[in-house]
Structures are given as structure tokens and as C-alpha cells.
Amino acid sequence: MSAAFEVKRTAAEFRAACDALRAEGGGFGFVPTMGALHRGHLALVAEARRRAAHVAVSIFVNPTQFGPHEDFTRYPRPLERDLELCREAGVRLVFTPSPAEMYPAGERTRVRVSGLTETLEGPFRPGHFEGVTTIVSKLFAASGPAVAVFGRKDYQQLKVVERMAADLLLPVEVVGFPTVRDPDGLALSSRNAYLSPEERTRALAVPRGLARALTLHRAGEESAGTLRRAVLDLVEPAATRIDYVTVAGADDLVPIADSERVGRRALLAVALFVGTTRLIDNIVFSEDNAPVTTP
Numbered sequence: 661m662s663a664a665f666e667v668k669r670t671a672a673e674f675r676a677a678c679d680a681l682r683a684e685g686g687g688f689g690f691v692p693t694m695g696a697l698h699r700g701h702l703a704l705v706a707e708a709r710r711r712a713a714h715v716a717v718s719i720f721v722n723p724t725q726f727g728p729h730e731d732f733t734r735y736p737r738p739l740e741r742d743l744e745l746c747r748e749a750g751v752r753l754v755f756t757p758s759p760a761e762m763y764p765a766g767e768r769t770r771v772r773v774s775g776l777t778e779t780l781e782g783p784f785r786p787g788h789f790e791g792v793t794t795i796v797s798k799l800f801a802a803s804g805p806a807v808a809v810f811g812r813k814d815y816q817q818l819k820v821v822e823r824m825a826a827d828l829l830l831p832v833e834v835v836g837f838p839t840v841r842d843p844d845g846l847a848l849s850s851r852n853a854y855l856s857p858e859e860r861t862r863a864l865a866v867p868r869g870l871a872r873a874l875t876l877h878r879a880g881e882e883s884a885g886t887l888r889r890a891v892l893d894l895v896e897p898a899a900t901r902i903d904y905v906t907v908a909g910a911d912d913l914v915p916i917a918d919s920e921r922v923g924r925r926a927l928l929a930v931a932l933f934v935g936t937t938r939l940i941d942n943i944v945f946s947e948d949n950a951p952v953t954t955p
């Protein structure tokens with residue numbers, strides 16, 4: 661008989677259900693999401709299940725991490741389908757709170773990580789990471805997981821959450837899971853649903869550019885400028901607007917100037933628009949596999 665599947669809408673009910681799962685023993689894992697689940701999310705759930713006997717998922721489109729001109733209202737919310745996917749994936753508990761539950765009237769508290777949030781996405785999405793760290797710390801406080809799994813597609817988010825958990829002495833292991841891609845290399849994202857077929861084809865310039873840079877790096881190229889240019893050459897004709905193509909330290913996220921060498925391990929991160937859809941992607945040299953085999 662399969663284990664019971666529960667859905668909770670209030671933090672108090674969710675906390676009690678997490679306490680009960682923890683008491684069953686075997687470890688308790690957590691995957692925070694904004695829903696519109698795809699294979700990437702299900703891979704995070706599978707990783708959590710490898711590491712813990714019981715897994716909870718949250719589905720919450722967090723208003724505080726969206727800017728005023730971003731896609732908060734149109735973000736897809738296929739809740740019934742998401743719940744079914746969670747049930748099929750062996751999730752024991754899903755938390756689907758309302759905004760008022762997570763941000764009750766009179767709330768005044770925000771969690772902010774400095775430094776790591778000030779590069780890459782930081783200047784383009786003011787307040788975004790403060791929204792992320794605030795909601796993730798609330799979700800950790802409500803659930804008390806031993807392990808929480810995040811996708812490496814949002815690499816900066818992963819580093820920021822790792823830092824936050826360490827700084828707040830939270831007893832949770834934050835695990836980063838490799839980006840899951842379609843066979844043609846496009847990183848899975850709930851926002852890919854916004855792309856028209858023609859835009860989706862153009863978006864393939866991103867994984868192809870990253871793959872080309874990775875091939876160059878594997879062949880010994882260490883010039884940050886050359887590696888960056890390898891991506892730019894492919895994405896410039898495809899993108900409607902480029903926010904950044906940046907080489908940065910893989911841990912401190914500090915950009916590396918074109919004139920510098922990257923060394924063995926560094927992050928190459930991209931954020932751009934195809935049409936009105938903003939896409940992000942990245943690779944870490946010496947850590948990640950090629951996004952596509954034919955750059």
C-alpha cells in the first residue's frame with residue numbers, strides 16, 4: 661500500500677504534518693517550488709527521496725521575489741496537475757499556502773544575504789533574492805527539513821540559500837542538483853511555456869553557446885573574454901535583449917574581467933530575453949556536463 665499523501669494550506673497544519681513525518685524516522689527532505697512542475701522539479705524530488713525517507717514539497721508563487729514589471733500574475737498555476745505529479749513522484753506532503761498565510765497582515769521581516777546577491781541577477785532583479793531568502797527561511801522554519809534540494813539552473817539562488825542556511829545556523833543540508841534539460845539542451849523552466857515554437861528554437865543558442873565555451877575550456881582556453889565571447893557570438897543574434905553573459909567565481913560570484921584567466925573552476929552565467937520571456941542558464945567549468953553534445 662502506498663504511503664498517505666496530504667495537502668496542507670496553513671503553516672500550522674504543515675508544521676504539524678512535518679513533525680509527524682519526521683517522527684516516522686528515516687530522514688525528512690524538502691523541495692520548495694513555485695509549481696508548474698516539470699521533469700526538473702521531479703528530479704529534485706527524486707534526489708530528495710534518495711536522501712530522505714519522506715519528502716515534502718511546497719507550491720507557492722512567492723510575490724516578494726517578483727519585481728513590479730515581472731510575470732507574477734501570469735506565472736502558470738496548474739495546481740491540480742502539480743498535486744497529481746507530486747503524488748505519483750512519492751511525495752508525502754504538499755504545502756500550498758495563500759500569500760496571506762505566508763505574509764500575514766502586519767509582517768515586517770525580511771531576510772537578506774549581502775554580497776552574493778549583488779552581482780549577476782542582483783542588479784537586474786532588485787529585491788528578488790530578498791524575496792527568495794525570506795520565503796525559503798519561512799518554509800525551512802515551518803518544515804524543519806534535514807535536507808533541501810534546489811536546482812543548479814538557479815545557481816546564484818543556490819549559493820545564496822546555502823549562505824543563508826549557514827549564517828542562520830539552520831540545521832539543513834542544502835543540496836544543488838544538476839540542471840535538467842530537454843534533449844536539444846534547453847534547460848527546463850516553467851517559463852519555457854511562454855515561448856512560441858520560433859522563440860524556443862532561438863533559445864537553443866543559450867545551451868549551444870554554453871556548450872561551445874565548455875568545449876573551449878576543456879581544450880585549455882582560460883581567457884574569460886574568449887569564453888564569454890564564445891557564448892555572445894551565438895546568443896547575440898538570437899536574443900531580444902541580453903541582460904548579461906558573465907564569467908564569475910563559482911563560490912563568490914564575483915565577475916571575472918575579460919582580461920583575466922578563469923582557472924579550472926568558474927561560473928559562466930547567462931540571462932537574456934527571447935521575445936518577452938527571460939531565460940537564465942549557466943555552467944560551472946570542471947563541474948557540469950556539456951548542455952548539448954554538438955556545440
Ligand code: PAF
Pocket residue numbers: 692693694720722725792795796814817
Ligand atoms: O526556485 C524557485 O522556484 C523559487 O525561487 C523558490 C526557491 C521556490 C522560492 O520561492
